[in-house]
Amino acid sequence: MKRFEYLEARTVRQAVSMLQRYGDKARIVAGSTDFLVRWRQGVWNPEYVINIQRVAGLGRITYSARNGLRIGALVTVRTLEQHPAVRRRYPALAAAAASFAGVQVRNLATAGGNICNASPSGDIIPPLLVFGAECRIAGPGGDRWVALDQFFKGPGKTVLETGDLLAEIRVPPPPRNTGSHYIKHSPRGAMDIATVGVASLVTLEGRRGPASEARIALGAVAPTPVRAYSAEEILRGKDISHELMRAAADIARDGVKPIDDIRGSAAHRKDMVGVLTRRTLEQALSAAAGGPLNFEEQRRLTIQAAF
């Protein structure tokens, strides 16, 4: 535990200039749910801590059918869980948010924090990946956009450079006949980290038509959350049958090289990728054809706690 100098930024510009001045010696905090734990453990030892919680404008969340969802970096995970448009249009994201820690952490933890900490198991990341989220990064030279699947470089590592601040996440509006689902597999139903987390999205051309889009994202089985592109490929443009979903699940399973750790062995994780890919695809397909489940039903299928 090393003492640090504490700074508060009130505007994005102020935060960016503080980050520029202190570079690697500085760390941003918002909800501080990860920060205080890591700092006490001595894992994070910044000389400067920049609190952005009171930065104006970053706590906003809006949805429109034309522009989709705009999530300010300071929007809490609890807001993602409860927001009516997220529940309706992005059910996998609302349910993933509900599976995240507990209410008393979700009220603090922010969307930007969960992304910037770049944990392979961050719960809101796989659903944001399947919905095609993009990140607005404010930096010394102005704003730039990075697709979320290009944002992560490794565990705890991102494309953010000195002076960069993740300001906003934008998620395009899902087309009609889109279904999505997330399943989190972990020992405890709350306050736990995913052993494996899988999100799937299916868009159909008409209620019974072939799949115009299929996306799968996997958490906690690689150094970063990842899309299962080769599994998606065999689904796109096809009439999705149970056999085809099983085949996609096998490809997703065979394509990952997870590690052994305290939460599960590599072999167990690999098997679970197969199981959860199939189950999330089945639920996404059924929602694409028949409409979404209500939030409570979706949540019940999302949180799969088991040893």
Place this chain on the structure above:
Amino acid sequence: MKKQLQITVNGELRQALVEPFYSLLDTLRDEMHMTGTKKGCDEGDCGACTVLLNGKPVCSCLVLAHSAHDGEVTTIEGLAVGQDLHPVQKAFAEYGGLQCGYCTPGIILSAVGFLESGEEPTEENIKHALGGNLCRCTGYSKVIESVMVAVKATEKATG
């Protein structure tokens, strides 16, 4: 360097001079000497330190004290009105929702936060709302039962 902060705790404006790494929990317990809020794991797993910050349940061990500057905090000490216990406290006492009592302030604040959230008070939603609170004694059945009783008492009171 220590910095001054002010927080309204249970309706009373309090000031303290605290280090920037101090949590809201340590500020409440060590600086303001309000020890009703308990420290369990100190890393956001057990929920024993749950308080309401601006009306919402939070793990006070994870909140930087200075982030709560100008905020409103409700702790277990602030629920009873005089000798009258809060309906949730009353239900826990009458229906045996506690044994050793260490996790109880956190559980009660989570339950109060849930009742004030406007979420439908189904058993499933209550269990989900209390998922972040660990109890090593009760086995949870009586905890959930107590909250259900408090729900009914509150419904009756508000008609």
